[in-house]
Amino acid sequence: MKLLLTSGGVTNASIRAALVDQLGKPIADATALCIPTAMYGHPGVGPGTRAWNFISGQSxxxxxxxxxxxxxxxxxxxxPSIAEERWVPLVRETDVLLVAGGDVLYLCHWMRESGLADLIPSLTDTVWVGLSAGSMVLTPDVGEEFIQWRPPSGDDRTLGVVDFSVFPHLGPDGMPGNSMAEAEQWAGGIAGPAYAIDDQTAIxxxxxxxxxxxxxxxRLFSSQAGA
Incomplete structure (x- = not known):
């Protein structure tokens, strides 16, 4: 699987060019599936109007x-309530998965429960475009700061598809968003390498x-806290 891990979506020409490069063809020739699931687990973005805005392309x-x-x-x-033959071929045939932000552990839980997490290793040509939690879910550790909902098992591990963590929505000092000081504190609790990225950045x-x-x-933090 090819990954485009964003904080705010495809927000500028550089990120869009990276997406087209991963697709290997124009966006107009590519098929997509959007995954709004994370939004329902986060009280700030769903359910309701904002989930609809994402699905309808009006976010x-x-x-x-x-x-x-x-x-x-x-x-x-x-x-989980429908047969795999009804959705697995659809995923395999789709060029890109557009994964909304919201609650990262809620998304992770349903990726495992649905079977999508198990399918990921075989989707070698698929592009995963993550937005905030949709990016963080593929990392090994999100940090306590980003945990609001926990699954019934209490398991707070994410999928670990990549070996680095992501701190999204980095904002300039004094502006809306997560500050660099908060990112540094967060990185102190992350065991491996970690990126703090703003909404104009993608990995x-x-x-x-x-x-x-x-x-x-x-900013890239090394595996040692705050380095």
Missing amino acids: ENPMVDLGWKSVGVLELTAL TVVDGTVEVVSEGEW
Whole structure:
């Protein structure tokens, strides 16, 4: 799987170019499925109007509205109640998964329950475009600061598809968003490498190679706290 891990979506020309490069074709020729599931677990973004805005391409985060050949909805909470042959072929045939932000552990729980987490290793040509929690879910550790909901098991592990963590929505000092000071404190509780990224930044992962694409601000913390 090719990964485009964003904080705010496809917000600028550099991130869009990285997406097109991963797709290997124009966006207008690519099919997409959007996954709104994380939104329902977060009281600030769902359910309701904001979930609908994401699905319909009317949110403030450019993802669904980029001009895809087609866009469908993959709601993970529904998948355990239907046969795999009804949705697994659809996922395999789709070029890109657009994964909304919201509550990261809620999303992780339903990725496991639905079977999508088990499917990921076989989706070698699929592009995963994550927004905030949709990016963080693929990391090994999100930190206590980003945990609001816990699954019945109490398990706070995320999927560990990549070996680094992500602190999203980095904001300039004194401006809305998460401050660099908060990012430094967060990084102190993360065992491995970690990136703090703003909404104009994305992290790409292709064949194990990690690159930062940015028209904004970001910082890489080493595996030692605050380094």
